Amino acid sequence: MYDAPASEQKVNQQTTKISARKVQVYYGDTHAIKDVDVDIEDRTVTAFIGPSGCGKSTFLRCLNRMNDTIDVARIEGDILLDGEDIYDKKVDPVQLRAKVGMVFQKPNPFPKSIYDNIAYGPRIHGLAKNKADLDEIVEKSLRRGAIWNEVKDRLHAPGTGLSGGQQQRLCIARAIATEPEVLLMDEPCSALDPIATGQVEELIDELRESYSVVIVTHSMQQAARVSQKTAFFHLGNLVEYGETGQIFTNPVDPRTESYITGRIG
Amino acid sequence: MTEEQHITSVYDRDLEAIQAKIMKMGGLVEAAILDAAQSLETRDEELAEKVRVGDRAIDDLEEMINEDAARLIALRAPTAGDLRIVLSVMKISSNLERIGDYAKNMAKRTTILSQMSPIHGSQTALRRMAREVNEMLKDALDSYIQRDAGKAQAVINRDADVDQMYNALFREFLTFMMEDPRNITACMHLHFIAKNTERMGDHVTSIAEQVVYLVTGGTPEEGRPKGDKTSTDAAYSPQM
Numbered sequence: 001m002y003d004a005p006a007s008e009q010k011v012n013q014q015t016t017k018i019s020a021r022k023v024q025v026y027y028g029d030t031h032a033i034k035d036v037d038v039d040i041e042d043r044t045v046t047a048f049i050g051p052s053g054c055g056k057s058t059f060l061r062c063l064n065r066m067n068d069t070i071d072v073a074r075i076e077g078d079i080l081l082d083g084e085d086i087y088d089k090k091v092d093p094v095q096l097r098a099k100v101g102m103v104f105q106k107p108n109p110f111p112k113s114i115y116d117n118i119a120y121g122p123r124i125h126g127l128a129k130n131k132a133d134l135d136e137i138v139e140k141s142l143r144r145g146a147i148w149n150e151v152k153d154r155l156h157a158p159g160t161g162l163s164g165g166q167q168q169r170l171c172i173a174r175a176i177a178t179e180p181e182v183l184l185m186d187e188p189c190s191a192l193d194p195i196a197t198g199q200v201e202e203l204i205d206e207l208r209e210s211y212s213v214v215i216v217t218h219s220m221q222q223a224a225r226v227s228q229k230t231a232f233f234h235l236g237n238l239v240e241y242g243e244t245g246q247i248f249t250n251p252v253d254p255r256t257e258s259y260i261t262g263r264i265g
Numbered sequence: 266m267t268e269e270q271h272i273t274s275v276y277d278r279d280l281e282a283i284q285a286k287i288m289k290m291g292g293l294v295e296a297a298i299l300d301a302a303q304s305l306e307t308r309d310e311e312l313a314e315k316v317r318v319g320d321r322a323i324d325d326l327e328e329m330i331n332e333d334a335a336r337l338i339a340l341r342a343p344t345a346g347d348l349r350i351v352l353s354v355m356k357i358s359s360n361l362e363r364i365g366d367y368a369k370n371m372a373k374r375t376t377i378l379s380q381m382s383p384i385h386g387s388q389t390a391l392r393r394m395a396r397e398v399n400e401m402l403k404d405a406l407d408s409y410i411q412r413d414a415g416k417a418q419a420v421i422n423r424d425a426d427v428d429q430m431y432n433a434l435f436r437e438f439l440t441f442m443m444e445d446p447r448n449i450t451a452c453m454h455l456h457f458i459a460k461n462t463e464r465m466g467d468h469v470t471s472i473a474e475q476v477v478y479l480v481t482g483g484t485p486e487e488g489r490p491k492g493d494k495t496s497t498d499a500a501y502s503p504q505m
Contacts, residue, residue, distance in 0.1 A: 221342055248344045250482030260344045262276065263269040 017042040017182060017212040018063060023077035025058055025067065032058050034236040036077075040182075040229075045204060045213045047227035047244065049220060051259065054233040056216050060184050063214065064100035065093045081182070098125050101180035105187040107167030109159030109174070114151050117159040117170055118142060121178040137177055145173025146203045165196020172203060176211075183207060185215040189222060201226050220260055224248050232256045276341055280350060283333045287354055287361075290326040291406040293319065294361045295399055297368035298465065302395035304372060305458065306388045308379040316372035323365035330358040349482065353475040357409070360468040360475075364402070367461040371395075374454045381451045384441060387434065391458055394430045398465045401427070405473040417476035420469065421485055427466035428493040434459040435495050463493060 018040040025033035033055045040046050040063075048056040058067070065086060067073040079086050086096055098121065109117050118138045121127075128134035138155070142148040147169040151162070159170050168188060175183060185204070189197040204226050207213055217223050223230055224244060231241040232255070240247065240256040251257045258264045271277045297316050304312035334355045337343060343351050401420050408416035438452040438459070477485040 220344065224344070249348060251345050257345045258269055261347045262271050262273065264272075 015042045016040070017082065018214075019078075019080045019083075020059075020062075021078045021080075023059070023062060023075065023079060025055070025062060025076075026072075026074045027058075027070070028072040032236055033062070036238045038231060038238060038241055040212060040214060042212045043208055043210070044229055045208050045215060045227040046229045046231065047223035048214065048216045048231050048233060049218075049223050049259070050233035050239075051264065052218075055236040056231075056233045057186055059233065059238075060186055060214060060216050063182070063184055064097050064102055066097075066102065068093055095125075098178045099180055100182040100184060101175035101178065102184045102186070103168070103172050103175050103188045105190050107164055107171050107191065109162070109167050109170050111158065111160055113156045114142075114159045114162070114170060115155040117174050118177045121174065125178055127178065141173045141177040142170075144176055144203075144207070145169045146199060146206075147173060163196075165192050165199060168192055168196065168200060169203065172200070172207075176207070180211065182212045182214065185213065187216055187218060190218065197222070220248075232259060234259065276347075279333070279337050279341065280347065283330060283337065283354055284350070286326055286330050286333065287357055288406065288410070290323060290330070290358060290361050291402065293323050293326070294365050294368070295402055297323070297365055298395055298399045298402070301368040301371040301375065302392040302399075305375045305378070306392045308375070308383075310376055310379055313372040313375040313379075317369050320365050320369040323362060327358045327362040330354060346479075349479045353409075353479040356475050357472050360472050364465045364468045367465050370461055371458050374458055378451060378454050384438075384448060384451050384455060387437065387441075387455050390430070390434055390437075391455065391462065394427060394434070394459065394462050395465075397423075397427055397430065398462055398469060401466065401469045402472070405469050405476065408473065408476045409479070412476075412480050414477045414480040417473040417480075418485060420473040421477075424466050424470045427463055431459050431463040431493060432495060 016039045018038075020036055020038045020040075023033055023036040024031065036055075036059060048060060050056045061067045062075055062079060063086075067075060075087065081096075081100065085091070086100075110120060112120070115138055118141050119128075119134050122134060122137050128137055139148065139152075142151060147166055150166060151157075151170075159167065162170060168191070172183075172185075172188070188204075189200050192200065201222065204213055204215065208228075215223070215226065227244045229241065230244045230247040232239045232247065232251075232253075234255050240251060240253045242252070247256065248260060251260065255264070297319055300312050300319075301316045303309065304316065334351050337351055341347075401423055404416060405420045408414070408420065435456065438456045441448045442452045474485050477483070
């Protein structure tokens, strides 16, 4: 199974993790997302591709209510996580973001030690009963973030002192420390060199065992390498959503074809 | 498939260049088939020699196309329709190269056959068969240029006619050989020519299948008629 390219590997479970229906996003008068329907599967890497300004990041940010922080943003439609509306009044966005973690384009470790970077989330969510518990969570997260071996001897050195690629893996480890169910990644490799990119991609594939991963990327090759499902956004519309191998060899919509073959930007 | 230009225009030029080479190769192969068949009919050893020498250019083009395709894959990472162009071009060039080899083989046998007494009527039938294969090749290459899957499918369906012609010739040569053992050497050569021409038809069919793949992303309709029964049907075995 590990010999097959990521795009061809069997998706373990076909259960829907996040279901979006008729999602509209407005920034003031701008209609940024138009009528998006999508089912994101559990234990699957889903890639969002599309030219700049097509709405892919905006849509990604809807999935853990990051758009709540923007005053002019208005969201309509339904987004269900395991069948529950995440925009319901009862839902606490902070709790939601513990379940739906996020990794950003630029590595953004807290100006704290490596240890505290990881321990921060579990502390505020009360996931550790004592120091030994917390130590265990930190080690486990760093191991899963594929960075443990590089930092285990300097856990109390500042996280900002690591290289770019290490910082990004630290941020991924931080995101998974709260045991999220979904991991959103907004161009996680765009500031990394090819080796660090390779390590992060390897990590994404491993994370797929436990999480649903949604990645926004400008690198179509990256989408092809890491994802099993690909969604193509254009001008706020979800143009095509399908199995990654199919999207890259025989897309149905001519706009998808134009974009992935490098004809529209 | 889309008619839009790539953002990087060099990419368009690379894709056009590789396809232009395929068309050039196709032209050379068409000429080789017709010249080989004509040299066989008219016992023209000079023309046969020209076909044999000309095969070199076809082989060289195939090698160039393979190199271009490898380069394009490495540098441009083609996807979707572009990927299918590169994949189909590689397969088509290898099919064309094989057809070229068969034409060359026909020319070689022509040189030998022209030293023997002619077998009545067979050369004309062989030439007709070669002409049919050549027409199919022309249509297959046209369907490639026009991105016309329907036309390609029609070529695929016509392969049964070529198979029928081969069956008829097979029986004819068998009869000649049984009538007079002195015909055996010439008939064996002629039979190989007929078989090779039938194989050319198969390679043309494969080219047409690549066009269907290129245009639709899928494989052609199933169940194309198989006309060559000489290997399975006892009626084609000599009764001893």
